Amino acid sequence: MITYDQSRTIVEQALRHARDEGLPPMTVAVLDAAGQLMAFGREDGSSLLRERIARGKAHGALHMGMGSRGIAARARSHPEFVNALVALADGDLVPVPGGVLVRDSDGQLLGAVGVSGDVPDRDEECALRGVTAGDLCADPGA
Known part of the structure; x- marks a missing residue:
């Protein structure tokens, strides 16, 4: 499982990257492999749904076993299927980039991180920076 210290590093480094890039206020959620919240960061001014x-991006990655970029690709080719997945997950699956699986160096699943605040590609960029800063492997699903 992902540790609290690893989770905090992901949040801190994702937010640091957002500040370095001048992005809007961001929100980061790190979940363990069972979908439980391990660490969370919400910058001042981040909007209410962030x-x-x-969390929906991170949960979606865990639900489907792939980063949300992969889920977004499926949504383009099979929209009815992904709409059904969102309904089955009670809305806790957001099919756009920004949800990244977190793996160890052996490829074992540790958890997932979801980032929201800017366009999906920039959200994913923050997630990737957070994960790799903690010497973990990021799996965005593409």
């Missing part, structure tokens, strides 16, 4: 979006 927490649910970040």
Whole structure:
């Protein structure tokens, strides 16, 4: 499982990257492999739905076993299927980039991170920076 210290590093480094890039206020959620919240960061001024979006991206990655970029690709080719997945997950699956699986160096699943605050590609960029800063492997699903 992902540790609390690893989770905090992901949040801190994802937010640091967002500040370095001048992005809007961001929200980051790190979940363990069982979908439990390990660490969370919400910058001042981050809008109200950002927490649910970040968690939905991370949960979606865990639900489907792939980063949300892969889920987004499936949504383009099979929209009815992904709409059904969102319904089955009670809305806790957001099919756009920004949800990244977290793996160890052996490829074992440790958890997932979801980031929200800017366009999906920039959200994913923050997630990737956070994960790799902690010497973990990021799996965005593409």
